[in-house]
Amino acid sequence: MGKVRVSAFSVSLDGFAAGPGQDLQHPFGVGADAVPAWLRQTKMFHDMIGQPGGTTGIDDDVARSSMENIGAWIMGRNMFGPIRGPWPDESWKGWWGPNPPYHVPVFVLTHHARPPIEMEGGTVFHFVTDGIESALARAKQVAGARDIRIGGGASVIRQYLQARLIDEVRLAVAPVFVGAGENLFSGLNLPDLGYACVESTAGANATHVRAVRQSS
Template identity: 65%
Template sequence: MSKLRVNAFTLSLDGYGAGPDQKLETPLGVGGENLHKWMIGTRTFRQMVIGKDGGTTDTDDSFAVRSFENVGAWILGRNMFGPIRGEWPDDNWKGWWGDNPPYHVPVFVLTHHKRAPIVMEGGTTFYFVTDGIHSALERAKAAAGGKDVRVGGGVSTIRQYLQEKLIDEMHLAISPVLLGSGEHLFAGLDMLKLGYRCTSQVATADATHVMIGRA
Protein backbone atom coordinates (compact mmCIF):
# COMPACT_ATOMS: atom_id res chain seq x y z
CA MET A 1 0.00 0.00 0.00
CA SER A 2 1.31 3.43 -0.94
CA LYS A 3 2.55 5.54 1.98
CA LEU A 4 3.01 9.28 2.41
CA ARG A 5 6.53 9.69 3.80
CA VAL A 6 8.92 12.31 5.04
CA ASN A 7 12.57 11.25 4.79
CA ALA A 8 15.91 12.81 5.60
CA PHE A 9 14.29 16.02 6.81
CA THR A 10 16.80 17.79 9.04
CA LEU A 11 15.90 19.81 12.13
CA SER A 12 18.05 21.85 14.49
CA LEU A 13 18.18 20.94 18.17
CA ASP A 14 15.65 23.71 18.82
CA GLY A 15 13.24 22.35 16.21
CA TYR A 16 13.82 24.53 13.15
CA GLY A 17 13.85 23.08 9.66
CA ALA A 18 15.20 26.29 8.11
CA GLY A 19 16.79 29.45 9.39
CA PRO A 20 15.40 32.97 9.03
CA ASP A 21 15.56 35.13 5.89
CA GLN A 22 15.29 32.50 3.16
CA LYS A 23 16.18 33.93 -0.25
CA LEU A 24 18.26 33.20 -3.34
CA GLU A 25 21.56 33.78 -1.53
CA THR A 26 20.49 31.79 1.56
CA PRO A 27 17.95 29.18 0.36
CA LEU A 28 17.97 27.38 3.72
CA GLY A 29 17.84 30.62 5.71
CA VAL A 30 20.65 32.12 7.77
CA GLY A 31 22.62 29.24 9.29
CA GLY A 32 20.44 26.61 7.66
CA GLU A 33 23.24 25.06 5.64
CA ASN A 34 24.84 23.94 8.92
CA LEU A 35 21.98 21.50 9.47
CA HIS A 36 22.97 19.15 6.69
CA LYS A 37 26.53 18.16 7.55
CA TRP A 38 25.34 14.59 8.19
CA MET A 39 24.16 14.20 4.61
CA ILE A 40 26.48 16.13 2.32
CA GLY A 41 29.41 13.75 2.79
CA THR A 42 27.44 10.60 2.02
CA ARG A 43 27.85 8.63 -1.17
CA THR A 44 24.12 8.96 -1.86
CA PHE A 45 24.16 12.75 -1.70
CA ARG A 46 27.28 13.03 -3.82
CA GLN A 47 25.94 10.71 -6.51
CA MET A 48 22.30 11.78 -6.65
CA VAL A 49 22.49 15.50 -5.90
CA ILE A 50 25.85 16.75 -7.14
CA GLY A 51 26.75 13.95 -9.57
CA LYS A 52 30.12 13.02 -8.08
CA ASP A 53 31.73 9.77 -6.93
CA GLY A 54 32.99 8.93 -3.47
CA GLY A 55 31.46 9.70 -0.11
CA THR A 56 30.77 7.77 3.06
CA THR A 57 28.81 4.51 3.25
CA ASP A 58 28.04 4.66 6.97
CA THR A 59 24.80 4.88 8.98
CA ASP A 60 24.08 8.39 7.69
CA ASP A 61 24.36 7.12 4.13
CA SER A 62 22.04 4.19 4.87
CA PHE A 63 19.32 6.64 5.87
CA ALA A 64 19.97 8.67 2.73
CA VAL A 65 19.68 5.50 0.62
CA ARG A 66 16.39 4.55 2.27
CA SER A 67 15.00 8.01 1.63
CA PHE A 68 14.96 7.35 -2.14
CA GLU A 69 13.72 3.76 -2.06
CA ASN A 70 10.26 2.98 -3.46
CA VAL A 71 9.44 6.65 -4.13
CA GLY A 72 7.11 7.11 -7.10
CA ALA A 73 6.34 10.82 -6.71
CA TRP A 74 7.24 13.84 -4.58
CA ILE A 75 5.33 16.77 -3.11
CA LEU A 76 7.17 20.04 -2.50
CA GLY A 77 6.17 23.39 -1.10
CA ARG A 78 6.87 26.32 -3.35
CA ASN A 79 9.79 27.52 -1.21
CA MET A 80 11.49 24.18 -1.84
CA PHE A 81 11.21 24.76 -5.57
CA GLY A 82 12.65 28.27 -5.59
CA PRO A 83 12.95 31.70 -3.94
CA ILE A 84 10.34 33.47 -6.08
CA ARG A 85 7.23 34.74 -4.28
CA GLY A 86 3.90 35.85 -5.74
CA GLU A 87 3.10 35.59 -9.43
CA TRP A 88 5.65 33.85 -11.64
CA PRO A 89 7.44 36.69 -13.47
CA ASP A 90 8.48 34.35 -16.29
CA ASP A 91 9.32 30.71 -16.97
CA ASN A 92 13.08 31.01 -16.50
CA TRP A 93 13.32 29.57 -12.98
CA LYS A 94 13.23 25.77 -13.09
CA GLY A 95 14.39 24.87 -9.59
CA TRP A 96 17.61 24.81 -7.62
CA TRP A 97 19.05 21.66 -9.19
CA GLY A 98 19.99 22.38 -12.80
CA ASP A 99 18.77 20.47 -15.85
CA ASN A 100 18.72 17.04 -14.17
CA PRO A 101 17.13 17.29 -10.69
CA PRO A 102 17.64 14.40 -8.24
CA TYR A 103 13.96 13.33 -8.21
CA HIS A 104 13.59 11.32 -11.46
CA VAL A 105 9.83 10.98 -10.90
CA PRO A 106 6.86 13.39 -11.07
CA VAL A 107 7.06 16.24 -8.54
CA PHE A 108 3.99 18.18 -7.43
CA VAL A 109 4.71 21.73 -6.26
CA LEU A 110 2.17 23.50 -4.04
CA THR A 111 1.56 27.08 -5.10
CA HIS A 112 -1.19 29.71 -5.36
CA HIS A 113 -0.13 30.70 -8.87
CA LYS A 114 -0.67 28.67 -12.02
CA ARG A 115 2.23 27.53 -14.15
CA ALA A 116 2.61 24.99 -16.95
CA PRO A 117 4.44 21.72 -16.14
CA ILE A 118 8.20 21.67 -16.63
CA VAL A 119 9.77 18.55 -18.14
CA MET A 120 13.38 18.09 -17.00
CA GLU A 121 16.10 15.58 -17.77
CA GLY A 122 16.21 12.24 -15.97
CA GLY A 123 12.47 11.66 -15.66
CA THR A 124 11.59 14.63 -13.44
CA THR A 125 8.51 16.66 -14.36
CA PHE A 126 7.36 19.50 -12.12
CA TYR A 127 3.58 19.97 -11.88
CA PHE A 128 2.19 23.04 -10.14
CA VAL A 129 -0.84 22.43 -7.94
CA THR A 130 -3.04 25.40 -7.01
CA ASP A 131 -5.94 23.64 -5.29
CA GLY A 132 -4.36 22.48 -2.06
CA ILE A 133 -2.62 19.63 -0.30
CA HIS A 134 -5.35 17.03 -0.81
CA SER A 135 -5.38 17.55 -4.56
CA ALA A 136 -1.58 17.35 -4.65
CA LEU A 137 -1.64 14.08 -2.71
CA GLU A 138 -4.34 12.59 -4.94
CA ARG A 139 -2.40 13.46 -8.06
CA ALA A 140 0.91 12.29 -6.60
CA LYS A 141 -0.51 8.91 -5.56
CA ALA A 142 -1.96 8.42 -9.03
CA ALA A 143 1.40 9.27 -10.60
CA ALA A 144 3.32 7.05 -8.16
CA GLY A 145 1.68 3.90 -9.51
CA GLY A 146 1.50 2.12 -6.17
CA LYS A 147 4.86 3.33 -4.88
CA ASP A 148 5.21 5.77 -1.97
CA VAL A 149 4.87 9.54 -2.14
CA ARG A 150 7.59 11.55 -0.43
CA VAL A 151 6.96 14.99 1.03
CA GLY A 152 10.22 16.85 0.56
CA GLY A 153 9.27 19.93 2.55
CA GLY A 154 9.52 22.64 3.50
CA VAL A 155 8.32 23.01 7.05
CA SER A 156 4.94 24.56 6.19
CA THR A 157 4.08 21.78 3.77
CA ILE A 158 4.97 19.01 6.23
CA ARG A 159 2.99 20.75 8.98
CA GLN A 160 -0.11 20.89 6.78
CA TYR A 161 0.02 17.17 6.07
CA LEU A 162 0.69 16.38 9.74
CA GLN A 163 -2.29 18.45 10.84
CA GLU A 164 -4.49 16.38 8.55
CA LYS A 165 -2.95 13.12 9.90
CA LEU A 166 -1.94 12.18 6.36
CA ILE A 167 1.74 11.38 6.88
CA ASP A 168 2.29 7.69 7.55
CA GLU A 169 5.95 7.77 8.59
CA MET A 170 8.62 10.38 9.08
CA HIS A 171 12.41 10.24 9.33
CA LEU A 172 13.92 13.30 10.98
CA ALA A 173 17.65 13.91 11.29
CA ILE A 174 18.25 16.05 14.38
CA SER A 175 21.43 18.03 13.83
CA PRO A 176 23.51 19.27 16.82
CA VAL A 177 23.00 22.87 15.74
CA LEU A 178 20.99 25.70 17.32
CA LEU A 179 19.33 28.18 14.93
CA GLY A 180 17.36 30.30 17.41
CA SER A 181 14.68 31.27 14.92
CA GLY A 182 13.28 30.35 11.53
CA GLU A 183 10.62 27.80 10.57
CA HIS A 184 9.68 25.56 13.51
CA LEU A 185 8.25 22.17 12.62
CA PHE A 186 6.29 21.30 15.76
CA ALA A 187 5.14 24.67 17.10
CA GLY A 188 1.46 24.38 17.99
CA LEU A 189 1.23 20.72 16.94
CA ASP A 190 0.25 18.10 19.51
CA MET A 191 1.88 15.10 17.89
CA LEU A 192 0.52 12.67 20.49
CA LYS A 193 -3.07 13.76 19.92
CA LEU A 194 -2.49 13.53 16.19
CA GLY A 195 -1.58 9.89 16.73
CA TYR A 196 2.18 9.91 16.19
CA ARG A 197 4.87 8.11 18.20
CA CYS A 198 8.64 7.77 18.04
CA THR A 199 9.37 4.25 16.82
CA SER A 200 13.19 4.23 16.78
CA GLN A 201 16.29 6.38 16.97
CA VAL A 202 19.94 6.03 15.97
CA ALA A 203 22.72 8.49 16.82
CA THR A 204 25.74 9.25 14.65
CA ALA A 205 28.45 11.87 14.97
CA ASP A 206 26.48 14.48 13.03
CA ALA A 207 22.81 13.63 13.65
CA THR A 208 20.30 11.67 15.67
CA HIS A 209 18.02 9.86 13.25
CA VAL A 210 14.47 9.62 14.60
CA MET A 211 11.66 7.59 13.06
CA ILE A 212 8.09 8.69 13.78
CA GLY A 213 5.03 6.68 12.84
CA ARG A 214 1.32 6.40 13.44
CA ALA A 215 0.34 4.78 16.73
Protein backbone atom coordinates in the same frame (compact mmCIF):
# COMPACT_ATOMS: atom_id res chain seq x y z
CA MET B 1 -0.73 1.28 -1.95
CA GLY B 2 2.52 2.75 -0.66
CA LYS B 3 3.14 5.01 2.31
CA VAL B 4 2.89 8.76 2.51
CA ARG B 5 6.17 9.59 4.19
CA VAL B 6 8.70 12.19 5.17
CA SER B 7 12.27 10.89 4.90
CA ALA B 8 15.68 12.26 5.89
CA PHE B 9 14.15 15.66 6.67
CA SER B 10 16.74 17.73 8.50
CA VAL B 11 15.92 19.72 11.63
CA SER B 12 17.99 21.35 14.35
CA LEU B 13 17.85 20.36 18.00
CA ASP B 14 15.29 23.13 18.54
CA GLY B 15 13.15 21.96 15.63
CA PHE B 16 14.08 24.40 12.88
CA ALA B 17 14.33 23.17 9.30
CA ALA B 18 15.47 26.55 7.97
CA GLY B 19 16.61 29.86 9.35
CA PRO B 20 15.18 33.29 8.54
CA GLY B 21 15.89 35.10 5.29
CA GLN B 22 15.81 32.28 2.75
CA ASP B 23 17.00 33.50 -0.65
CA LEU B 24 19.20 32.48 -3.57
CA GLN B 25 22.37 32.92 -1.50
CA HIS B 26 20.88 31.24 1.60
CA PRO B 27 18.69 28.32 0.48
CA PHE B 28 18.27 27.15 4.10
CA GLY B 29 18.10 30.64 5.57
CA VAL B 30 20.65 32.62 7.50
CA GLY B 31 22.44 30.62 10.17
CA ALA B 32 21.04 27.21 9.24
CA ASP B 33 23.61 25.79 6.82
CA ALA B 34 24.65 23.24 9.46
CA VAL B 35 21.17 21.69 9.61
CA PRO B 36 21.47 19.66 6.34
CA ALA B 37 25.28 19.40 6.54
CA TRP B 38 25.08 15.69 7.49
CA LEU B 39 23.55 14.93 4.09
CA ARG B 40 26.11 16.90 2.10
CA GLN B 41 28.88 14.81 3.67
CA THR B 42 27.48 11.44 2.55
CA LYS B 43 28.72 9.40 -0.37
CA MET B 44 25.14 9.28 -1.65
CA PHE B 45 25.09 13.08 -1.99
CA HIS B 46 28.53 13.15 -3.58
CA ASP B 47 27.41 10.51 -6.08
CA MET B 48 24.25 12.49 -6.82
CA ILE B 49 26.18 15.65 -7.73
CA GLY B 50 28.94 13.76 -9.55
CA GLN B 51 31.75 14.36 -7.07
CA PRO B 52 34.11 11.78 -5.60
CA GLY B 53 34.35 10.98 -1.91
CA GLY B 54 31.77 11.25 0.81
CA THR B 55 31.20 9.29 3.99
CA THR B 56 29.62 5.86 4.35
CA GLY B 57 27.87 4.44 7.39
CA ILE B 58 24.51 5.18 9.00
CA ASP B 59 24.08 8.69 7.59
CA ASP B 60 24.77 7.43 4.08
CA ASP B 61 22.43 4.47 4.54
CA VAL B 62 19.63 6.80 5.65
CA ALA B 63 20.21 9.12 2.71
CA ARG B 64 20.09 6.25 0.22
CA SER B 65 17.01 4.62 1.70
CA SER B 66 15.17 7.96 1.64
CA MET B 67 15.22 7.88 -2.17
CA GLU B 68 14.02 4.28 -2.56
CA ASN B 69 10.55 3.15 -3.70
CA ILE B 70 9.26 6.66 -4.42
CA GLY B 71 6.53 7.06 -7.03
CA ALA B 72 5.85 10.78 -6.53
CA TRP B 73 7.00 13.79 -4.51
CA ILE B 74 5.12 16.70 -3.00
CA MET B 75 6.93 19.89 -2.05
CA GLY B 76 6.17 23.50 -1.23
CA ARG B 77 6.91 26.56 -3.29
CA ASN B 78 9.76 27.53 -0.96
CA MET B 79 11.51 24.20 -1.52
CA PHE B 80 11.21 24.61 -5.29
CA GLY B 81 12.90 27.98 -5.28
CA PRO B 82 13.46 31.41 -3.67
CA ILE B 83 10.91 33.29 -5.82
CA ARG B 84 7.86 34.58 -3.97
CA GLY B 85 4.54 35.84 -5.29
CA PRO B 86 3.50 35.64 -8.97
CA TRP B 87 6.02 34.01 -11.28
CA PRO B 88 7.89 36.83 -13.06
CA ASP B 89 8.67 34.48 -15.94
CA GLU B 90 9.27 30.76 -16.50
CA SER B 91 13.07 30.81 -16.31
CA TRP B 92 13.36 29.35 -12.79
CA LYS B 93 13.18 25.56 -12.95
CA GLY B 94 14.41 24.61 -9.49
CA TRP B 95 17.70 24.44 -7.63
CA TRP B 96 18.86 21.21 -9.22
CA GLY B 97 19.89 21.92 -12.79
CA PRO B 98 18.56 20.19 -15.92
CA ASN B 99 18.42 16.72 -14.34
CA PRO B 100 16.88 16.96 -10.83
CA PRO B 101 17.32 13.97 -8.48
CA TYR B 102 13.61 13.06 -8.33
CA HIS B 103 13.01 11.16 -11.62
CA VAL B 104 9.26 10.94 -10.93
CA PRO B 105 6.38 13.44 -10.98
CA VAL B 106 6.78 16.24 -8.40
CA PHE B 107 3.75 18.22 -7.24
CA VAL B 108 4.65 21.75 -6.12
CA LEU B 109 2.14 23.51 -3.85
CA THR B 110 1.68 27.15 -4.83
CA HIS B 111 -0.88 29.93 -5.00
CA HIS B 112 0.25 30.90 -8.50
CA ALA B 113 -0.48 28.69 -11.50
CA ARG B 114 2.23 27.66 -13.91
CA PRO B 115 2.43 25.07 -16.73
CA PRO B 116 4.20 21.78 -15.93
CA ILE B 117 7.95 21.62 -16.49
CA GLU B 118 9.46 18.48 -18.01
CA MET B 119 13.08 17.94 -16.98
CA GLU B 120 15.71 15.36 -17.85
CA GLY B 121 15.59 11.96 -16.18
CA GLY B 122 11.81 11.70 -15.86
CA THR B 123 11.20 14.56 -13.42
CA VAL B 124 8.08 16.58 -14.21
CA PHE B 125 7.14 19.50 -11.95
CA HIS B 126 3.39 20.03 -11.65
CA PHE B 127 2.13 23.18 -9.94
CA VAL B 128 -0.90 22.62 -7.71
CA THR B 129 -3.00 25.61 -6.65
CA ASP B 130 -5.94 23.88 -4.95
CA GLY B 131 -4.37 22.57 -1.76
CA ILE B 132 -2.66 19.67 -0.07
CA GLU B 133 -5.41 17.10 -0.55
CA SER B 134 -5.57 17.75 -4.28
CA ALA B 135 -1.79 17.36 -4.55
CA LEU B 136 -1.94 14.11 -2.61
CA ALA B 137 -4.75 12.73 -4.76
CA ARG B 138 -2.78 13.49 -7.91
CA ALA B 139 0.36 11.97 -6.42
CA LYS B 140 -1.50 8.78 -5.53
CA GLN B 141 -2.73 8.47 -9.11
CA VAL B 142 0.82 8.32 -10.48
CA ALA B 143 2.62 6.59 -7.58
CA GLY B 144 0.67 3.33 -7.74
CA ALA B 145 2.09 0.88 -5.20
CA ARG B 146 5.12 3.04 -4.48
CA ASP B 147 5.53 5.63 -1.74
CA ILE B 148 4.76 9.33 -1.86
CA ARG B 149 7.44 11.48 -0.27
CA ILE B 150 6.50 14.81 1.29
CA GLY B 151 9.67 16.76 0.69
CA GLY B 152 9.13 19.96 2.64
CA GLY B 153 9.55 22.64 3.60
CA ALA B 154 8.43 22.69 7.19
CA SER B 155 5.12 24.43 6.48
CA VAL B 156 4.04 21.77 3.99
CA ILE B 157 4.93 18.93 6.34
CA ARG B 158 3.07 20.63 9.20
CA GLN B 159 -0.07 20.89 7.06
CA TYR B 160 0.03 17.20 6.15
CA LEU B 161 0.73 16.19 9.76
CA GLN B 162 -2.13 18.34 11.02
CA ALA B 163 -4.42 16.61 8.53
CA ARG B 164 -3.14 13.18 9.67
CA LEU B 165 -2.18 12.37 6.07
CA ILE B 166 1.41 11.25 6.73
CA ASP B 167 2.04 7.62 7.67
CA GLU B 168 5.70 7.88 8.66
CA VAL B 169 8.13 10.67 9.51
CA ARG B 170 11.88 10.15 9.43
CA LEU B 171 13.86 13.11 10.75
CA ALA B 172 17.60 13.74 10.75
CA VAL B 173 18.28 15.80 13.87
CA ALA B 174 21.45 17.85 13.53
CA PRO B 175 23.35 18.71 16.75
CA VAL B 176 22.94 22.47 16.36
CA PHE B 177 20.57 25.21 17.54
CA VAL B 178 19.12 27.72 15.05
CA GLY B 179 16.82 29.79 17.24
CA ALA B 180 14.59 31.33 14.56
CA GLY B 181 13.11 30.56 11.18
CA GLU B 182 10.85 27.71 10.04
CA ASN B 183 10.10 25.41 12.97
CA LEU B 184 8.69 22.03 12.00
CA PHE B 185 6.80 21.55 15.27
CA SER B 186 5.22 24.99 15.58
CA GLY B 187 1.56 24.64 16.55
CA LEU B 188 1.59 20.83 16.41
CA ASN B 189 0.62 18.39 19.15
CA LEU B 190 2.00 15.21 17.63
CA PRO B 191 0.76 12.81 20.34
CA ASP B 192 -2.77 14.17 19.95
CA LEU B 193 -2.45 13.68 16.19
CA GLY B 194 -1.55 10.04 16.77
CA TYR B 195 2.19 10.13 16.09
CA ALA B 196 4.71 8.26 18.24
CA CYS B 197 8.48 7.84 18.03
CA VAL B 198 9.39 4.21 17.41
CA GLU B 199 13.08 4.32 16.55
CA SER B 200 16.21 6.45 17.07
CA THR B 201 19.63 5.75 15.56
CA ALA B 202 22.78 7.83 15.98
CA GLY B 203 24.75 8.55 12.84
CA ALA B 204 28.10 10.29 12.66
CA ASN B 205 26.62 13.73 12.00
CA ALA B 206 22.90 13.44 12.82
CA THR B 207 20.49 11.39 14.90
CA HIS B 208 17.85 9.64 12.81
CA VAL B 209 14.40 9.42 14.36
CA ARG B 210 11.38 7.55 12.99
CA ALA B 211 7.83 8.35 14.04
CA VAL B 212 4.67 6.65 12.78
CA ARG B 213 0.98 7.43 12.92
CA GLN B 214 -0.72 4.89 15.14
CA SER B 215 -3.82 3.09 13.91
CA SER B 216 -7.03 4.43 15.42
